[in-house]
Amino acid sequence: MQRTEISVLGEFGLIRYLTEKIELKNPSTVKGVGDDAAVLDYKSKQVLVTTDLLLEGVHFDLVYVPLKHLGYKSAIVNFSDIYAMNGKPKQITVSIGLSKRFCVEDLEEFYAGIQLACEEHGVDLVGGDTSASMTGLAISITCLGEGEKGKIVYRDGAKENDLICVSGNLGAAYMGLQLLEREKTVFAGKDKEEVQPDFDGKEYLLQRQLRPEARKDIIERLAEKGVVPTAMMDISDGLSSELMHICTQSKIGCRVYEDKIPIDYQTAMMAEEFNMNLVTAALNGGEDYELLFTVPLEFYDLMDNMEDVKIIGHICKEDMGYCLVTRDGQEFPLKAQGWNSLNE
Amino acid sequence: MQRTEISVLGEFGLIRYLTEKIELKNPSTVKGVGDDAAVLDYKSKQVLVTTDLLLEGVHFDLVYVPLKHLGYKSAIVNFSDIYAMNGKPKQITVSIGLSKRFCVEDLEEFYAGIQLACEEHGVDLVGGDTSASMTGLAISITCLGEGEKGKIVYRDGAKENDLICVSGNLGAAYMGLQLLEREKTVFAGKDKEEVQPDFDGKEYLLQRQLRPEARKDIIERLAEKGVVPTAMMDISDGLSSELMHICTQSKIGCRVYEDKIPIDYQTAMMAEEFNMNLVTAALNGGEDYELLFTVPLEFYDLMDNMEDVKIIGHICKEDMGYCLVTRDGQEFPLKAQGWNSLNE
Numbered sequence: 252m253q254r255t256e257i258s259v260l261g262e263f264g265l266i267r268y269l270t271e272k273i274e275l276k277n278p279s280t281v282k283g284v285g286d287d288a289a290v291l292d293y294k295s296k297q298v299l300v301t302t303d304l305l306l307e308g309v310h311f312d313l314v315y316v317p318l319k320h321l322g323y324k325s326a327i328v329n330f331s332d333i334y335a336m337n338g339k340p341k342q343i344t345v346s347i348g349l350s351k352r353f354c355v356e357d358l359e360e361f362y363a364g365i366q367l368a369c370e371e372h373g374v375d376l377v378g379g380d381t382s383a384s385m386t387g388l389a390i391s392i393t394c395l396g397e398g399e400k401g402k403i404v405y406r407d408g409a410k411e412n413d414l415i416c417v418s419g420n421l422g423a424a425y426m427g428l429q430l431l432e433r434e435k436t437v438f439a440g441k442d443k444e445e446v447q448p449d450f451d452g453k454e455y456l457l458q459r460q461l462r463p464e465a466r467k468d469i470i471e472r473l474a475e476k477g478v479v480p481t482a483m484m485d486i487s488d489g490l491s492s493e494l495m496h497i498c499t500q501s502k503i504g505c506r507v508y509e510d511k512i513p514i515d516y517q518t519a520m521m522a523e524e525f526n527m528n529l530v531t532a533a534l535n536g537g538e539d540y541e542l543l544f545t546v547p548l549e550f551y552d553l554m555d556n557m558e559d560v561k562i563i564g565h566i567c568k569e570d571m572g573y574c575l576v577t578r579d580g581q582e583f584p585l586k587a588q589g590w591n592s593l594n595e
Numbered sequence: 596m597q598r599t600e601i602s603v604l605g606e607f608g609l610i611r612y613l614t615e616k617i618e619l620k621n622p623s624t625v626k627g628v629g630d631d632a633a634v635l636d637y638k639s640k641q642v643l644v645t646t647d648l649l650l651e652g653v654h655f656d657l658v659y660v661p662l663k664h665l666g667y668k669s670a671i672v673n674f675s676d677i678y679a680m681n682g683k684p685k686q687i688t689v690s691i692g693l694s695k696r697f698c699v700e701d702l703e704e705f706y707a708g709i710q711l712a713c714e715e716h717g718v719d720l721v722g723g724d725t726s727a728s729m730t731g732l733a734i735s736i737t738c739l740g741e742g743e744k745g746k747i748v749y750r751d752g753a754k755e756n757d758l759i760c761v762s763g764n765l766g767a768a769y770m771g772l773q774l775l776e777r778e779k780t781v782f783a784g785k786d787k788e789e790v791q792p793d794f795d796g797k798e799y800l801l802q803r804q805l806r807p808e809a810r811k812d813i814i815e816r817l818a819e820k821g822v823v824p825t826a827m828m829d830i831s832d833g834l835s836s837e838l839m840h841i842c843t844q845s846k847i848g849c850r851v852y853e854d855k856i857p858i859d860y861q862t863a864m865m866a867e868e869f870n871m872n873l874v875t876a877a878l879n880g881g882e883d884y885e886l887l888f889t890v891p892l893e894f895y896d897l898m899d900n901m902e903d904v905k906i907i908g909h910i911c912k913e914d915m916g917y918c919l920v921t922r923d924g925q926e927f928p929l930k931a932q933g934w935n936s937l938n939e
Contacts (some may be wrong), residue, residue, distance in 0.1 A: 281641060285844070286750050287679040287828060288645035290742065297625060298642055301632035302722060302737055304690035308729040335631040346648035346735060378646060385652040391690060391735035393646055398634065405630050484631060500629070 255355035265355070266381055269362050273376055277341050279397065280375045289377035291342060296397040301332035307387030315431045318357055320461045322364025325392050328487065330372050331465035331540045333396035335485040337404040337473075340465075342377045343369065346391040348384035372467060402479050404544070409482035409501035413545040413566040416480075416554050418469045420513040421490055422529070425536025426521040427453075427460025455517045463540045469560065470542075476553055480544035489535040492587035493543050495573055501545075504571035507564035507585070510578050534575070534585070599699035609699070610725055613706050617720055621685050623741065624719045633721035635686060640741040645676035651731030659775045662701055664805045666708025669736050672831065674716050675809035675884045677740035679829035681748040681817075684740040684809075686721045687713065691735075692728035716811060746823050748888070753826035753845035757889040757910040760824075760898050762813045764857040765834055766873070769880025770865040771797075771804025799861045807884045813904065814886075820897055824888035833879040836931035837887050839917055845889075848915035851908035851929070854922050878919070878929070 260268055270284045282290040291298075303325070305311060311321055326343060333340040345365055349358070369376055374394070434448040450457055466485075473480065482501055484493045490512070498505050512533050522529040545566055546554060554562050564576075574582040604612055614628045626634040635642075647669070649655060655665055670687060677684040689709055693702070713720055718738070778792040794801055810829075817824065826845055828837045834856070842849050858877050866873040889910055890898060898906050908920075918926040 282749065287676040288643040288682070288738075288740070290680070290747055291642040291644065292744070293637055293642060295638075298635040298637060298739075299632040300635065300686070300688060300722060300737070300739065302688045302690055302724055302735070304692050304724045304726060304733065304735050306692045306726065306728050306733060309692065309727050332631040336634070338632070342644070344644060344646045344737065346646055348648050348650045348653065348733070378644060380646055380648045382648060382650065383653050384650050386730045389648065389650060389692070389733050391646070391648050393644070393688065393737040394632075395642075395644065396632070400636070403634055405626065 253356055257349070257353065257355055257358070260355060262381060265358070268355070269358060270376070275375045276373065277375050279341050280377055283375060283377040284379070289342065289344070291377070291395065293397055295400070297400055297403060299333050299336050299338045299396040299398050299403070300393065301329055302391070302393040303329055305390040305392075307389070312435070313388070314435055316461060318360040319364040322361040323368045323462055324364075325390050326365050326368035326374070327463055327465045328540060329392050329394035330368065330374065330467070331485040331487070333394055334465055334467060334470045335483050335542060336396070336398055337402055337470060337479065337483060338396040338398035340372055340374045340394050340396040342375045342395045344378040344393045345376060346380035348382050348389035350384050350387055353388065372465065404480050404483040406482050406484055406497050407500035409497050409503055409545040409566050410547070411503060411566055411568060412548050413481050414548060414551060414554060414562050415494070415505060415507060415543070415545055415564040415566065416560050416562050417486070417490070417513065417541055417543050418466050418560055419539065419541040420515045420518065421486065421539050421541065422522075422533035422536040423456050423459035423515050423518045424463060424538040425532055426518050427456035427458070428538070429525055430456055430521065431460060453517060453521065455515065456521060460538065463538065465540060466542050472557060476557070478546055478550055478553065480546050483542060483544035486537070486539045486541045486543050488537045489587070490543065491534045491585045495585060495587045497543070497545065498573050501566075502569050504567045504569050505564055505573050506567055506576055507574070508576045511561060511563040513561045597700055601693070601697065601699055601702070604699060606725060609702070612699070613702060614720070619719045620717065621719050623685050624721055627719060627721040628723070633686065633688070635721070635739065637741055639744070641744055641747060643677050643680050643682040643740040643742050643747070644737065645673055646735070646737040647673055649734040649736075651733070656779070657732070658779055660805060662704040663708040666705040667712045667806060668708075669734050670709050670712035670718070671807055671809045672884060673736050673738035674712065674718065674811070675829040675831070677738055678809055678811060678814045679827050679886060680740070680742055681746055681814060681823065681827060682740040682742035684716055684718045684738050686719045686739045688722040688737045689720060689734070690724035692726050692733035694728050694731055697732065716809065748824050748827040750826050750828055750841050751844035753841050753847055753889040753910050754891070755847060755910055755912060756892050757825050758892060758895060758898060758906050759838070759849060759851060759887070759889055759908040759910065760904050760906050761830070761834070761857065761885055761887050762810050762904055763883065763885040764859045764862065765830065765883050765885060766866075766877035766880040767800050767803035767859050767862045768807060768882040768884075769876055770862050771800035771802070772882070773869055774800055774865065775804065797861060797865065799859065800865060804882065807882065809884060810886045816901060820901070822890055822894055822897065824890050827886060827888035830881070830883045830885045830887050832881045833931070834887065835878045835929045839929060839931045841887070841889065842917050845910075846913050848911045848913050849908055849917050850911055850920055851918070852920050855905060855907040857905045857907075
């Protein structure tokens with residue numbers, strides 16, 4: 252593979268090279284890359300802003316994450332935050348700091364992933380910053396989106412008797428990470444040509460970890476049916492942790508039923524292989540980027556029949572606390588063991 | 596001094612601790628820290644977005660930069676980008692990645708600097724991200740601001756015969772950096788108690804490097820007089836480099852007069868002490884965060900009399916190129932030797 256040193260292009264040359272193919276598509280993007288700031292026009296819509304800082308060795312491991320996937324995922328996790336407000340992502344800025352070990356072709360891979368995510372979600376890349384880094388790769392992404400006044404969904408609006416719903420299934424991304432970590436250990440110290448990682452039949456778990464999706468489809472489906480959730484979040488730190496955010500901010504309690512938590516069979520098989528508690532993995536495994544939301548009880552039938560959405564419990568009075576109800580009817584307090592990068 | 600480990604608070608505890616004192620002041624800030632995204636309402640105004648990634652060892656050196664100053668400067672350089680669009684900064688998000696060598700008190704210092712800058716410029720802190728870093732400090736800031744439709748100033752609007760103006764003076768921040776680097780070298784290897792850095796009479800240069808200002812006052816002064824520049828940028832990489840951006844994007848040439856370039860006497864004295872070419876330092880020294888702008892010729896008297904603004908040259912036809920006219924009338928092509936972090 253070709254290797255072009257970044258110094259050949261220089262900072263401005265590099266930015267030009269990476270951004271010259273960008274076509275702006277959103278009417279709200281007035282001016283993208285190339286000035287002191289991007290210019291947007293949201294007219295009567297409200298502006299949503301979310302940001303993420305991703306650092307090598309903390310948030311990702313380039314041993315098993317291809318740069319294109321990293322670009323894709325970096326964008327997707329920010330889109331997911333905008334959907335979690337019941338909004339639509341419209342623009343992103345991408346800043347990267349990179350050490351000398353990266354070349355122009357690496358950056359092209361990374362930006363190809365960003366571009367792919369942007370195309371799938373109708374988002375314009377409007378700015379950023381490129382600089383040297385003393386160590387590894389640092390990525391900072393800010394995403395802007397639009398929300399309709401009165402239809403933006405916060406974390407603090409859940410009400411007693413509301414239904415608790417999640418999209419997709421949980422724990423798969425966490426199992427994918429375990430699998431990658433295991434194969435990395437097997438890999439270490441051996442001749443790379445000799446060892447082939449054993450991912451057979453586990454492609455779904457890998458995909459969930461390396462190439463997660465943001466649930467645009469769920470937001471569209473809810474809008475189609477005229478449902479505005481009372482509270483919503485995306486699941487990045489784990490179901491327990493996110494549920495407790497909604498409960499504390501909404502000042503209510505909750506009951507979640509073990510047998511209702513959606514889990515894919517590959518996740519279940521992997522948990523068995525690793526001798527892990529499956530429900531713990533589904534409750535606390537992060538990075539699924541599914542949507543967790545609450546809706547008034549009157550939408551029960553609608554939610555029960557909505558594709559890829561599952562009712563997993565209900566909201567109750569604050570003094571009843573946050574509990575998981577097991578298959579045999581016992582109640583256990585939920586604990587937020589979610590992934591906490593500062594304690595690692 | 597007290598040292599509280601960050602792990603004592605944890606990620607969510609830390610965010611709560613750092614953000615609980617935040618009061619939102621702008622009517623355009625609907626919802627700040629605490630949800631998946633911040634919510635802003637710009638009504639009929641256009642939205643300006645700029646972002647910066649600052650990495651330890653590349654963009655700053657904690658040996659001589661106090662954390663409070665670093666916080667202040669990190670915010671200010673982003674505000675400066677918004678002013679350079681003829682806009683007003685309104686919100687920022689601040690993300691930081693930090694290694695174990697930083698404690699809660701360090702972060703408080705950093706945020707105190709951010710808060711001070713925000714107060715001075717009427718900006719709300721509305722979001723961010725806090726995470727671990729394997730090495731040093733990584734800071735990412737995104738600033739949002741408002742601009743009036745039709746009054747936003749780009750880089751590509753300079754016209755033939757326009758006057759080229761700058762605010763303040765140039766080269767001081769660069770000289771401050773040279774001074775700090777020299778004292779750091781003197782410092783190295785010696786007993787810190789014994790050596791006192793020699794900054795006497797050079798406080799202004801240090802201040803320009805460590806605690807730069809964003810020229811809100813110039814934007815207000817221009818608005819007061821009803822002047823909308825035809826092109827504008829802030830000077831972060833050096834006058835030559837920024838002028839060439841305006842010229843290439845506006846497809847025009849320029850003449851800048853050596854004897855018109857505003858230089859403070861401390862900058863001049865320092866250049867002599869370092870045996871450096873003063874004009875080269877003023878043309879290519881970065882980080883002054885002054886405003887460089889062009890206005891139609893009819894505003895000559897207005898600009899000539901405007902406080903802290905200087906006319907340094909004029910725009911000419913594209914085929915005349917970009918030149919510096921020396922005191923003796925010779926013309927030298929301008930070179931963009933601006934600070935390029937990727938080539939270091």
